[in-house]
Amino acid sequence: MNGRAGFSPLTRFVLAVLAWLPATFAVWYLAAPIVLWPAMLIAELVARAGFADLVRAVDQNAAVLVFSTTLKPGHTIEGGFVTVEVNALLYSFGLPMFAALTLAARETRWVRALVIGYVALLPAIAWGVVADFLKNIGITAAPQVASQTGFSALQRELIVFAFQFGSLILPAVAPAIAWVLTHRAFLERVRRTSS
Numbered sequence: 136m137n138g139r140a141g142f143s144p145l146t147r148f149v150l151a152v153l154a155w156l157p158a159t160f161a162v163w164y165l166a167a168p169i170v171l172w173p174a175m176l177i178a179e180l181v182a183r184a185g186f187a188d189l190v191r192a193v194d195q196n197a198a199v200l201v202f203s204t205t206l207k208p209g210h211t212i213e214g215g216f217v218t219v220e221v222n223a224l225l226y227s228f229g230l231p232m233f234a235a236l237t238l239a240a241r242e243t244r245w246v247r248a249l250v251i252g253y254v255a256l257l258p259a260i261a262w263g264v265v266a267d268f269l270k271n272i273g274i275t276a277a278p279q280v281a282s283q284t285g286f287s288a289l290q291r292e293l294i295v296f297a298f299q300f301g302s303l304i305l306p307a308v309a310p311a312i313a314w315v316l317t318h319r320a321f322l323e324r325v326r327r328t329s330s
Contacts, residue, residue, distance in 0.1 A: 156231065158235075171227055171260065203216060223260060226267070256310060263302055266302070
């Protein structure tokens with residue numbers, strides 16, 4: 136047995152990650168309106184540029200992005216428009232995971248790694264938010280609303296793929312990839328000491 140308290144470097148690292156997770160998740164949750172603002176800005180820019188005919192306004196309410204659309208809710212409500220709320224927390228849980236991994240590695244340039252990882256994860260979060268919005272108006276909305284979008288069958292399939300990729304894969308895989316790329320030297324040291 137080597138290391139402190141008889142634990143291998145890998146075991147110490149895993150325990151440190153587990154110790155950091157509650158703190159990083161708490162900070163992420165409480166600071167979400169500020170931490171997620173850049174990702175929400177990216178999502179807003181994409182929605183306004185790519186779907187200007189569908190999006191009237193985009194507002195942030197804490198960690199929720201509210202899309203006001205040009206779509207009418209149906210025959211029963213005169214003058215009304217459809218709004219869609221997307222909770223960005225659903226697509227950003229990789230941020231506290233990345234932070235916990237980075238802090239547990241105890242590298243000298245941890246602030247730099249945190250900033251690089253944060254910036255790298257912003258587009259992935261924006262992807263999830265925009266895909267969720269498109270899914271809501273083009274797939275899960277009532278037929279009289281979805282038909283107003285003008286999406287073709289192929290576009291609907293692409294929206295489903297984008298949503299699943301943005302909700303199931305990106306939030307978990309993107310932080311892991313970002314962490315591996317920013318901590319290659321740490322991983323090599325752990326590999327050498329474990330073998």
